[in-house]
Amino acid sequence: MTVTAAQSPPGDPGPGTGPSPAVPPKPPVPATRLPARRPGGGPARPAQQRRNLSTLRATDVYAMVGAGAASLALTWVMFDRLLPFNGALGFLLVAYALFVGLYALLVSFDEDGPAVRDRVAAVVVQSLGLVMLTALAFVVVYTLYEGRDALPHLNFYTQSMADAGPVEPLSVGGILHAIVGTLWQIGIALTLCIPAGLVCAVFLNEVPGAFSRFVRTIVEAMTALPSIVAGLFIYATFILGLGFDRSGLAAALAISVMMLPIIIRAADVVIRLVPGTLREASYALGTSRWRTVWHVVLPTARSGLTTAVILGTARGVGETSPVLLTAGFTAELNTDPFKDPMVSLPLAAFELVKSPEPTYVARGFGTAAVLLVLVLVLFVVARVVGGRGPGRLTRRQEHRRVKASRRDAQRFAVRTPADRQSDRPAPTRSTP
Amino acid sequence: MPDRVFRGILRGGGTLVLAIMLLVGGFLTYRAWQALSAARWSFVTTETWEPDGGHFGIAAVLVGTVLIALVAIVFAVPLALGTALYISEFAPPRLRRTLISVVDLMAAVPSVVYGLWGLFFFQGHVVTVARWISTYFGWIPLFEVDGADPRDPLATATVFTSSTFIAGMIVSLMVAPIICSVMREVFSQAPVGEREGAYALGAHRWGMIRSVVLPFGKGGMIGGTMLGLGRALGETIAVYMIISPVFVIQPHILQNGTSSVSSLIALRYGEASDLGMSALMAAGLALFLMTLVVNFAASSIVARSRSGAASDS
Structure with a gap:
């Protein structure tokens, strides 16, 4: 596209701007000349056409x-x-x-x-x-x-499949057992993964050295672990080796083995983004190491860490294969994760659609829809919480900070005259 | 003093995680050893899977896994490349953030949902394409289908279902977002100065992309593709729902029946004897090693390429 410079309209030099012919010619003085406004203010120029700037022709x-x-x-x-x-x-x-x-x-x-x-x-x-x-x-x-056939029935969320035989209509039976199972399993997995994952991520960043480099390499390698192999590992050790039953706990362990490297890696990246200047400022004030981590590094990276955990949760919730090997399958409600099979949402969807019965397939799609909505909600929460980089505040947080610093300023203002009146020498303090 | 305790806690946490990870790897190797020492080299060359009869090997499942992953990559890379270029170069800036979120969301959709979609919707539609390819390109060995007669109008489509091709296409949808987000990341880092230089020399947008963005993002493109490959190799549930397992090497990707390591584990873990369990562990170990090599190669390519390094301009 070619854009030509706007031409000034001809025949409008403005009155009285040219040199009069009687005066000998002087070298022209560079100056900005504005076209004089005509008396009356009428539009004497030909109306300029608005140029089309669109690239679409x-x-x-x-x-x-x-x-x-x-x-x-x-x-x-x-x-x-x-x-x-x-x-x-x-x-x-x-x-x-x-x-x-x-x-x-x-x-x-x-x-x-x-x-x-x-x-x-x-x-x-x-x-x-x-x-x-x-x-x-x-x-x-x-x-x-x-999932439209199964989702509108209220009993889909409040009953288990225990009473629903193959020929029962959709108004009997539901997936309460799978919802409860998913909540238990992901809850246990998170209570194991969050502390271990965050401590390990802080370790990777705050204690540099050959050992932490080695740990980082191993963690990166473990993110490649196929989820079915994680399930197979728990099946072979926990169930076959130690002789426990298939249970919600075993499934939670399998999910943890899969989720832990993911969370560590994401949290590691987020903590690495914390500006070094903040840490240095904290150390310069004489703060100890753990106070720096606790009061500077972790709060700064909070939103990113939350995102890391939530995205790891979304992965863990939707994973079928480790649960397939370790949780067993049941149609009944089981609220005890330590014994007896406990089904989860993806596993229930997977098992339901394998049946030739149309009502079962409809329930399977309903289960998948519930799972999908759960993942969507987790994802949106992660975006809302962690859309900002470390140290960026929301408007409300900013407002709170401003208020706090105003309070501090007032406190100082009240104290300073009192200090002057007492006229003590300033207390000297040795640096630690 | 609290500092020393703190550092001790951190070190302890790191060691604990390391121990868990090494335990997984070590235990896999230890349990796999029994089967590997029983089967020796025939483990890599045998096609059948009868551990109780002493005949087992991963030749068939490994070939199936690799073929499914390759089909997935063949479909996923153009899709991901196009989407990444669209988001970073063509999309209106207001839409960009939304599109990035949508692609990330696509990576978080559970695999069982993709499997359901593939089984109940996609397979029925793609069978006609598979039949078309086998009718006109059946002379290429890869696309050959035994038992399909293109001149028979009443032939059922069942020889084309549950194939490597269909499973690979489903997996391609699952890995495309991962590849796409890596590519988009490196494309958006292409230096502005070089972009403007290309425009100043009179390039069109595509000329600029070809001479600046793609060369700059080459490392990221290769690395992202390999990350997707690693993910495609380990995918279980969607593949397990689509394919019908056979334990022979199946090089005809359009034909019914194939197998993969992860679906083998999902299929056989319940009935496995002690040796069978060990053999499954060996198969899992082989899969893990494969994804491990692919992932490390990917991350070293991404780290070594120019992508991500700032230029002078």
Whole structure:
């Protein structure tokens, strides 16, 4: 696109700005000259047209629409008249390929090679992005839509599957047992993972050395552990080796083994982002190490740490394979995580849809929808809590800080005259 | 004094985590040893899985795992690349934050949800594409399907279901967000000075992307792809729901029946004897080692590339 400089309207130099012919010519003095305003204030200039700054031109739109129409028509002819093709997906693919080709052809009528490549690349990139985002939206919407049969029944949330045989309608039975199981399992996993994960992440950052480098390498390696192998490990040690039953506790342990490296890694990254100057300022005030961590590092990284934990939780809640090996399966409500099988939401969805009964499949989709909503909520909470970098405050937090410092200032103002009156020498303090 | 206690607690926490991690790895190796010493090299070359008969090996499942992961990568990388470029270069700035959140969310959607979608919706639609490919490209050995006759109009589509191809496509949707977020991260770090330099030399947007953004983000692109590959190798539930397990090497990716290490474990852990458990452990160990190598290669590529390093301009 070319932009030419705005031309000043001709024939409007302004009265009295030019040198009079009687005076001998002087070297012109550089000065800014404003066009004088006409008396009466009428618009004497030709009205300036507002320039169109949009990068979209009419020919682009024509090329786009034309290519679209032509590709649809050609594909229709191919599918309906010429070739033995059928299927909606194939239609879309062929139409898209034709569209790109025709669009390139149309653009090449009035642009050069690089411009054609630019347009085609833009079309391809944008459509790839669109495909992926549509696919996500579709997966989510499809699950929620298929859960529509089971979700409106209130008993779906308040009963277990104990009374619901294969032929019972959807108005009997629900997934209370899976909800309770998920809450127990993720609760136990979090009580194990949060302290261990945070202590380890602080250790990686605050005690540098060869040992912490080694620990960091091992933790990074363990993030590669496939979740089914974590389940297999707990199955082999806890259930076969130590002789415990399959239970919610075993499932929670398996989830912890999987979740711990994820949380440590995310928390490690967040703590590393805490500005070094804050730490140095704290040390310069003579603070001890643990007070620096407790009062400076952790509060600064709080929102990021919360995000790390919540995202780890979202991963742990949705994981099926470790639970499949360790929790067992039951249709009854079990509130004791230490004995007897205890099912969780993803496992219940997985087992329910394996059944040929349509009501079971509907319940499976309902379970998956509940799980999906749970993950969505966790994710949104994580975004709201941790959308900011370390040290950035929300408006309310900022307000609180300002108020606190105003209180401090008042306190100082009240104290200072009192100190002066007493006229003591300032107490000297040796540095520790 | 409290400082020393504090440091002791930290060190203790680190050691504890290290101990847990080493315990997992060590225990896997220890239990796998029994099966490995019984089977020796035939563990890598045998296709069948009958541990109680003494005949077991991971040749078939390993090939299946790798093929599924490769199909996933083939579909996921263009999708992820396009989405990453769209978010970092084309999308209106107001939309950008939302799109980033959406992609991150996609990575957090549980795999059982993808599995459900694939089993009940996607498979029925993609079967026609699989049939089309096998009809017209069946002469390529990879796309060959035994027992499919393109001239028979009444042939059922069951030979095309539960295949490597379909499982790989489902997994590709699961790993694409991971690849995409790594790529977007490095693309958005491409130096502004070089971008403006390309524009000043008269490049179109695509010219700028090709000469500045893509070379700058090359390390991130490779590293992100390998991270996705590591994730695709270990994926269990979605694959387990789609495929129908067979224990022979299945190089025909469009054909019904394949297998993967993780679905083998999910399938056989319940009925396993002592040796069978040990054999499953060995398979899990092999899978773990594979993802480990891929992940470490990925992180070293990302760390060593120019991506993330600031330039002078």
